[in-house]
Amino acid sequence: MTPEALTPERILEATEDVLRRYGPAKATVVDVARALGVSHGSVYRHFRTKAALREAVTERWLQRTVDELAEITGGSQRPAPEKLRQWLSALFEAKRRKAGADPELFETFGVLIGGNSTVVEEHIAELVGQLSEIVEEGVQAHEFVPVEPQGAARAVFDATTRFHDPAYAPEWSKPGIDAEFAAVADLCLRGLTARPADESAG
Template identity: 65%
Template sequence: MAPTPQPLTAERILEATEEVLRRHGPAKATVVDVARALGVSHGSVYRHFRTKAALREAVTKRWLDRTSESLSGIVAGDGNGDGGRDPETRLRDWFSALFAAKRRKAGDDPELFATYMVLTEENGDAVGEHIADLVGQLRRIVQAGVDAGAFAADDPETTARALFHASRRFHDPRYAPEWEQPGTEDDFRAVMDLLLRGLRA
């Protein structure tokens, strides 16, 4: 008896789209290629994503959301099952995890990383939401530090944005070519030390 085919879901389409983008690149990948990879008609794909642009935006958002989700446990203070970590440690761990995640994406699958750099240029809304989410996570850590008397910040939202922008070299994909250069880890630690010194109450 033939196996029952899997239902066509948005998640399956996004997984297939990622593979098609990896294989063909953003300039040549089409909805027809995605449909062919799934063994369905392109009309079936359009029932989930009304346009090619909507599909590309959804796959970009999914890629960016993976980073946000991987950091959320640190924000809550339970990244390692340790709810008692102080805000300074959480802040340092959060930036370390963000830097590691971005470096992993750039180094482990450079073709797909380059593809997503093109897609993020196309999808400013998805990128804006991603940055807002990351700054929101930082704001919660800063607020926890203020509440604990560890950080001095009159406006945690403004402080979070300043921290994000001050550390840009270690998470903005435009700096990816520098991430594996000698001394980058030392530079990262020095920037973190400086930022934390400035935050301490």
């Protein structure tokens, strides 16, 4: 590849391949450059350090899930409760798919993510931000009770931890996990859509 054809995206693709093949401990910038047929100087021109390259590839990996979920968040056809349930299912499915289809890469990113709490915090903030938009829509449409969207979104995200935190990946293939997920999603939905028994009795 000529240095001119070398884009950040091509470098990140190659980095992901290299990480998949060698694992996070052994993968080097030289491996990435070799896979692309360029000098390591060309790679460093786009990513100034190995740490910067690793951060970028991790962000890109997490961003795929964010983008996928954004399509649900941005869709305006359906009621908020239904959208919220679909979003939570899609998050669980996306994480489970990543963990199941390519366990080595999933573990590799687990290691990279473990070493960079800022990237994780930003990722979680983006996801909670999307949830918050859905909650706000529902509150405005009177489909949800009047909650503070950001706080309620965070509570729903926390309540579904078992179904998106990679630490639980080994449990995602167990029988019964889908029913457990549905029960927690139901509980959250009821918590957001329902009025206190006292009020309905009045």
